[in-house]
Amino acid sequence: MSDNFWQKGSLMSLVEPTYGLLQKVRFASGRDTQRVESHPVTGAQLMGVTLPCWQSVLDLAKVAHSTVPDNGVLGWDIAIASERAVLIECSKKAGHALYQLAAGCGVLNADFTPVFAKINARNARILEAFAAKRQTYQKAMAHF
Numbered sequence: 001m002s003d004n005f006w007q008k009g010s011l012m013s014l015v016e017p018t019y020g021l022l023q024k025v026r027f028a029s030g031r032d033t034q035r036v037e038s039h040p041v042t043g044a045q046l047m048g049v050t051l052p053c054w055q056s057v058l059d060l061a062k063v064a065h066s067t068v069p070d071n072g073v074l075g076w077d078i079a080i081a082s083e084r085a086v087l088i089e090c091s092k093k094a095g096h097a098l099y100q101l102a103a104g105c106g107v108l109n110a111d112f113t114p115v116f117a118k119i120n121a122r123n124a125r126i127l128e129a130f131a132a133k134r135q136t137y138q139k140a141m142a143h144f
Contacts, residue, residue, distance in 0.1 A: 001077070012098065013046065014104075020051035023048075051080060056080075059085070060085040060087055075094040
């Protein structure tokens with residue numbers, strides 16, 4: 001098993017964020033990409049399935065991100081095990097390419113533009129605060 005989509009046999013799906021509904025399930029990539037409704041080996045229905053304990057996944061991601069609030073976009077790997085979400089790891093690279101493959105569109109879209117705008121505004125506030133502190137420091141040091 002692997003959480004890497006490049007591995008042969010991997011499946012990927014866009015997940016509807018409110019209810020955890022699987023959408024746009026795909027198998028393979030590039031020219032070999034196939035949209036599938038069910039698992040290619042077991043035949044289990046995939047398209048339209050709701051992930052178990054989805055609210056637990058969302059809550060865990062929010063709590064985990066609250067521990068590093070100065071970071072705008074992070075990639076949280078979360079597993080669903082025994083009726084609860086389990087944090088695997090955090091990646092500083094959020095894996096935008098994976099989202100784009102799953103969604104079939106670029107990441108700079110109507111869903112993410114407000115998120116990026118919020119992060120840019122926060123970054124601007126941080127830079128302004130640093131600039132103000134630097135000016136205060138420089139004025140204080142000018143007396144020496």
